[in-house]
Amino acid sequence: MLVPIVERVFAGFGVTLVSVFLLRFSHFVYFYFVQGPAIQRYHHGEEPWALITGASAGIGAALAQEITKYGFNVILLGHKREELEQHASAIKATSPNTQTRIVVADASKASFSEVKAALEASNVLQLNISVLINNVGGLGDIFTESFKPFHKYTPQELDSVLAINNRFMVYLTSIMLPVLGRSPRSLIINIGSMAESGTPYQTLYSGTKCFIAGFSKALDWELKAEGFNIDVTDIVSGEVRTQGHKAQLRWQIPTSEKFARAVLNKVGPGRGRHFIPYWPHRLLLWMLENLPENTVRQAVIENMNKMRDHFDGKKTS
Numbered sequence: 001m002l003v004p005i006v007e008r009v010f011a012g013f014g015v016t017l018v019s020v021f022l023l024r025f026s027h028f029v030y031f032y033f034v035q036g037p038a039i040q041r042y043h044h045g046e047e048p049w050a051l052i053t054g055a056s057a058g059i060g061a062a063l064a065q066e067i068t069k070y071g072f073n074v075i076l077l078g079h080k081r082e083e084l085e086q087h088a089s090a091i092k093a094t095s096p097n098t099q100t101r102i103v104v105a106d107a108s109k110a111s112f113s114e115v116k117a118a119l120e121a122s123n124v125l126q127l128n129i130s131v132l133i134n135n136v137g138g139l140g141d142i143f144t145e146s147f148k149p150f151h152k153y154t155p156q157e158l159d160s161v162l163a164i165n166n167r168f169m170v171y172l173t174s175i176m177l178p179v180l181g182r183s184p185r186s187l188i189i190n191i192g193s194m195a196e197s198g199t200p201y202q203t204l205y206s207g208t209k210c211f212i213a214g215f216s217k218a219l220d221w222e223l224k225a226e227g228f229n230i231d232v233t234d235i236v237s238g239e240v241r242t243q244g245h246k247a248q249l250r251w252q253i254p255t256s257e258k259f260a261r262a263v264l265n266k267v268g269p270g271r272g273r274h275f276i277p278y279w280p281h282r283l284l285l286w287m288l289e290n291l292p293e294n295t296v297r298q299a300v301i302e303n304m305n306k307m308r309d310h311f312d313g314k315k316t317s
Contacts, residue, residue: 146307196209235276
């Protein structure tokens with residue numbers, strides 16, 4: 001009698017596992033390969049605007065270029081006016097009907113009052129802004145090494161990482177909430193990173209990405225509780241080839257343009273609050289999540305050491 005019961009239990013367990021796998025696989029396929037864009041849900045009025053930080057190059061520049069395809073005018077925020085003007089001209093060349101504005105602010109140094117003053121000086125706070133993309137991030141120009149042990153950070157380097165990745169985002173979001181609240185529905189996209197899982201030799205950077213995840217979740221829930229029609233989405237990025245990160249293109253390393261298309265194709269009401277928009281990044285994370293921690297740790301450290309040799313080795317050679 002016991003054997004048939006055990007067989008039925010294991011059979012039921014097997015059916016459950018297969019069902020869960022098929023359900024998750026179906027969701028994966030639908031989300032990444034079937035579902036179309038929904039960014040238009042935030043397109044209100046005749047002249048909707050999107051504000052993008054870190055918009056002079058890399059992912060920020062690509063996001064600014066890509067969102068114009070959905071009918072948004074763009075406000076480019078960065079710390080180098082010349083680069084912002086060049087990118088604004090490039091956008092006008094490919095999208096003549098798109099309006100552009102420039103805001104110059106240094107995310108590594110600007111105080112709350114300085115950020116607000118820069119926005120006011122550029123006359124953007126009165127615009128119909130319904131999308132805010134907090135993209136700026138990284139280590140800052142102060143660093144000569146991209147991969148550095150935490151115990152060797154100077155106080156200035158600590159401040160730079162925290163300011164660029166967290167403080168500036170918090171300042172800007174606080175200033176922009178009343179502006180975004182004027183639209184029927186608005187969106188805040190905070191660009192995070194898979195580094196939130198923990199990346200040695202970029203320890204503080206990893207911590208700042210955990211902050212983005214927690215901040216985004218809490219703010220999204222709080223805004224809904226307070227009756228604001230503002231969605232907050234935390235985008236998790238894997239490695240991307242950009243102007244400042246000349247990684248070799250592989251199946252799991254897209255260009256900034258390709259990554260930007262994935263981001264704007266996936267965000268929208270009901271699409272998720274914390275997710276990976278580029279499917280190879282999601283597959284890579286799934287593999288890492290299902291390996292023993294010791295195995296993952298050894299693989300990550302080995303990979304980070306290779307990256308240190310490749311990128312920082314070039315700087316010192």
